[in-house]
Amino acid sequence: MANSWRRERWESLRLLTPNWQSRLPGHRYSGPDPDGYMTAGEVVELIDRFAAVSRAPVRTGTNVTSVRAVDGGYHVTTSRGEIRCRTVVVASGACNLPAVPPISQAVPASVEQLTPFDYHSPGKLPDGGVLVVGASATGVQLASELRRSGRRVLLSVGEHVRLPRTYRGRDVLWWMDASGVWDQRYDEVDDLTRARRLPSPQLVGTPERSTLDLNALTASGVELVGRWAAVRDGSALFSGGLRNVFSLADLKMDRLLGTFDEWAKEQGRDAEVDPPERFAPTRVPDSTRLRLDLASGEIRAIVWATGFRPDYRWLDVPVVDAKGHLRHDGGAVDSPGLYALGLPVLRRRRSTFIHGIEDDAREVIAHLAGRLAARG
Amino acid sequence: MTTVDNGVNVQALLDARKALAGAPEAAQFTWRASAKWQNGVHSTTTVRNFFGLGAEQAHKSEAVFDADHPEVFAAEDNGITPIEYLLVGLASCLTAGVASVAQNRGIQLRSVESTVEGQHDIRGILGVDSDVRNGFNDVKVTFKIDADASPQDIEALVAQSQKRSAVFDALTNPTNVTVEVAAA
Numbered sequence: 001m002a003n004s005w006r007r008e009r010w011e012s013l014r015l016l017t018p019n020w021q022s023r024l025p026g027h028r029y030s031g032p033d034p035d036g037y038m039t040a041g042e043v044v045e046l047i048d049r050f051a052a053v054s055r056a057p058v059r060t061g062t063n064v065t066s067v068r069a070v071d072g073g074y075h076v077t078t079s080r081g082e083i084r085c086r087t088v089v090v091a092s093g094a095c096n097l098p099a100v101p102p103i104s105q106a107v108p109a110s111v112e113q114l115t116p117f118d119y120h121s122p123g124k125l126p127d128g129g130v131l132v133v134g135a136s137a138t139g140v141q142l143a144s145e146l147r148r149s150g151r152r153v154l155l156s157v158g159e160h161v162r163l164p165r166t167y168r169g170r171d172v173l174w175w176m177d178a179s180g181v182w183d184q185r186y187d188e189v190d191d192l193t194r195a196r197r198l199p200s201p202q203l204v205g206t207p208e209r210s211t212l213d214l215n216a217l218t219a220s221g222v223e224l225v226g227r228w229a230a231v232r233d234g235s236a237l238f239s240g241g242l243r244n245v246f247s248l249a250d251l252k253m254d255r256l257l258g259t260f261d262e263w264a265k266e267q268g269r270d271a272e273v274d275p276p277e278r279f280a281p282t283r284v285p286d287s288t289r290l291r292l293d294l295a296s297g298e299i300r301a302i303v304w305a306t307g308f309r310p311d312y313r314w315l316d317v318p319v320v321d322a323k324g325h326l327r328h329d330g331g332a333v334d335s336p337g338l339y340a341l342g343l344p345v346l347r348r349r350r351s352t353f354i355h356g357i358e359d360d361a362r363e364v365i366a367h368l369a370g371r372l373a374a375r376g
Numbered sequence: 377m378t379t380v381d382n383g384v385n386v387q388a389l390l391d392a393r394k395a396l397a398g399a400p401e402a403a404q405f406t407w408r409a410s411a412k413w414q415n416g417v418h419s420t421t422t423v424r425n426f427f428g429l430g431a432e433q434a435h436k437s438e439a440v441f442d443a444d445h446p447e448v449f450a451a452e453d454n455g456i457t458p459i460e461y462l463l464v465g466l467a468s469c470l471t472a473g474v475a476s477v478a479q480n481r482g483i484q485l486r487s488v489e490s491t492v493e494g495q496h497d498i499r500g501i502l503g504v505d506s507d508v509r510n511g512f513n514d515v516k517v518t519f520k521i522d523a524d525a526s527p528q529d530i531e532a533l534v535a536q537s538q539k540r541s542a543v544f545d546a547l548t549n550p551t552n553v554t555v556e557v558a559a560a
Contacts, residue, residue, distance in 0.1 A: 229549040240548035244538040
């Protein structure tokens with residue numbers, strides 16, 4: 001249970017959502033720190049507790065090795081026996097494996113390469129500089145803690161989502177929740193493919209509730225470089241388009257904050273929050289380097305914070321597209337009786353958050369129950 | 377609401393996007409140019425045919441471009457320098473992007489002007505200093521746009537046009553280039 005949180009993430013990781021938001025059906029946070037962020041260990045406890053209280057018939061320590069369609073349902077093979085069932089709900093998540101780009105194969109062996117699955121803490125890396133690739137939540141968090149450990153850190157930045165930790169005195173995720181941004185349904189989103197691929201926002205859960213954007217990283221001494229485009233003659237070549245990925249993220253953030261302001265005004269809630277604020281644009285370094293000699297010893301390790309992908313190797317049903325994603329319509333997978341939960345924008349923008357499961361589950365299970373009833 | 381018309385057939389582009397999502401092979405294009413040495417550092421390059429949508433295609437008419445170097449390079453200046461063609465490519469690509477994105481976002485443009493400056497240390501190409509690169513050190517594009525939109529929306533147009541620009545990508549990211557001599 002909660003295996004990813006238990007074994008597959010780094011030591012300092014905390015939830016990005018504040019405690020009060022981490023609700024599960026029938027369970028609300030009642031501890032002393034509603035605005036804090038749970039550590040990975042606390043998330044494990046939350047899930048363990050929920051499993052116990054809900055008395056769900058969980059079979060722990062059981063790997064599903066195959067699911068295949070058979071007459072009238074599915075045949076599931078596990079490490080502890082076979083199961084026949086009429087329907088299956090796939091809730092294995094979107095982040096089962098680290099996604100590492102093919103250029104990693106061109107990195108010389110003298111540089112150690114890690115994914116977020118191998119990375120535990122700065123002390124476990126070889127001495128020397130580190131190149132962190134990717135500036136979503138994982139990348140900014142790891143770059144920040146590696147820099148604090150006294151290392152030289154380069155961060156390769158592509159398109160990203162910038163957010164302040166707090167806005168007008170409230171957690172930015174309070175705004176996402178309250179203003180209804182997260183309620184937007186999958187069938188109302190303009191470009192659903194894009195929405196489902198959106199990288200995680202540059203956020204970190206810390207007791208100080210501090211913002212961890214690129215300006216904060218620059219101020220701490222992290223060197224920003226463009227998206228890693230290629231390896232040539234033993235050197236990493238970075239994109240010269242850094243300025244535009246900054247502009248795109250700044251503009252998008254300002255638009256989002258604008259929708260928050262509009263919502264607060266329309267709903268007459270301006271009085272309960274601080275006045276509107278805007279943040280300094282992302283500072284463009286005086287000069288960004290386009291090339292890094294990987295064999296020079298300037299960096300000794302690379303951390304690939306280039307995202308995660310789902311693992312459906314066990315799913316012997318032809319419902320996975322060429323990009324490795326499940327073909328489904330709001331959780332009803334493209335094979336009768338097969339369902340999904342807990343994927344990005346499965347039914348609404350909040351689908352992948354802990355508190356996003358409740359409404360999704362209700363609707364998906366209603367569909368599933370309807371199917372069972374119809375088949376008698 | 378008045379109809380926005382920047383002269384871009386966005387519907388055709390959106391249709392193409394949809395059609396090509398399921399037919400990646402049809403999206404493979406080959407652009408071609410043929411150059412011929414004239415005299416000195418003067419050459420002419422001709423562009424007419426290309427390949428795309430699974431078939432040979434042709435422009436309505438052939439275009440011929442003279443490239444040379446200015447008199448300060450002790451040349452005859454029969455045309456612009458090759459590296460200036462990169463500026464032409466970048467400016468025209470970004471401008472096309474601005475018009476397309478504006479059309480798609482319902483923004484009426486009145487005028488779009490830009491200047492492109494490439495900073496170039498010619499000690500590189502002259503071999504004066506091997507630490508100096510041959511190409512541009514920096515390229516700067518400045519847009520002046522008059523449109524029915526807020527300054528933020530105009531910024532966003534320009535940002536999106538860079539995001540979807542072929543030439544911006546070709547200039548900011550490395551590309552494999554193979555140069556061969558054909559058998560005589």
